Amino acid sequence: MSQPSQMGFQDATSPLMEELLHFHDHALMIVFLISTLVLYIIVAMVSTELTNKLILDSQEIEVIWTVLPALILILIALPSLKILYLMDEINDPHLTIKTVGHQWYWSYEYTDYEELGFDSYMIPTNDLTPGQFRLLEADHRMVIPVESPIRILVTAEDVLHSWTVPTLGVKMDAVPGRLNQVAFVASRVGIFYGQCSEICGANHSFMPVVVEAVPLEHFEYWTSAMLEDI
Incomplete structure (x- = not known):
């Protein structure tokens, strides 16, 4: 049986760590959705539902699998850059x-x-x-x-x-x-x-x-x- 602090991150004690935990959950959810989609496509191809040549060679599919990863990278990069700037910011330390x-x-x-x-x-x-x-x-x-x-x-x-x-x-x-x-x-x-x-x-x-x-x-x-x- 697991005990507190043995699994996952420690409880956040600073606003910066809270932002890092939120970004971790955000990125992990994106990875989960990508893995689910890829697994579904693999299973569908094995069951010959996506092996139709007209579907695999269509221009629409190529546009989707080019644009979609770019959008995903933007969703990950923007909050990441925000946290990087917050980590370097030092305002009037006491x-x-x-x-x-x-x-x-x-x-x-x-x-x-x-x-x-x-x-x-x-x-x-x-x-x-x-x-x-x-x-x-x-x-x-x-x-x-x-x-x-x-x-x-x-x-x-x-x-x-x-x-x-x-x-x-x-x-x-x-x-x-x-x-x-x-x-x-x-x-x-x-x-x-x-x-x-x-x-x-x-x-x-x-x-x-x-x-x-x-x-x-x-x-x-x-x-x-x-x-x-x-």
């Missing part, structure tokens, strides 16, 4: 966080706060507490305010990494010597997990990403406590 990939951990720098930064290592299996997820928990989570535009600046210190959080619809490569950026808005409070999605070495699967979205007042309390500890 918070900017620089994320640096290392072998094999992440470090975070809150550029809007002086000297606020930390490293995030995976918690070993033997140190996990009940309720924590194996290979997904980190000793320091990236805390963000909910319903606020967040900009992530992604880079790497050594090799290629990829900062990925599926439920937020975010996946950005971390390239040494290059600064990439991505933006998102967490639409609900929660803890969201991801992993490095680039094969970056022997411990590639042991550098999780943990994002904790909290209300703004809790985020301000957290930043104050972190700055006092520095």
Whole structure:
């Protein structure tokens, strides 16, 4: 018996991920209709209903199977281009966080706060507490305010990494010597997990990403406590 999150996508946590899920369902329905039509034609031809030479060689049929695929591609391309532009759009972010990939951990720098930064290592299996997820928990989570535009600046210190959080619809490569950026808005409070999605070495699967979205007042309390500890 399947459990939640074992089949299909995780629940969307950002407007961008909601758009991606809608596009997935849209494209999947088109694929289903195409497969049904092709299967019907094959079955009809096997039963000799479409083997008439006048039908197979007609100009009308050739026009249909030329124009129809073009229309289908347009139906897929238009929403896809819309999402691509939405993913690149960054308007007035409330918070900017620089994320640096290392072998094999992440470090975070809150550029809007002086000297606020930390490293995030995976918690070993033997140190996990009940309720924590194996290979997904980190000793320091990236805390963000909910319903606020967040900009992530992604880079790497050594090799290629990829900062990925599926439920937020975010996946950005971390390239040494290059600064990439991505933006998102967490639409609900929660803890969201991801992993490095680039094969970056022997411990590639042991550098999780943990994002904790909290209300703004809790985020301000957290930043104050972190700055006092520095």
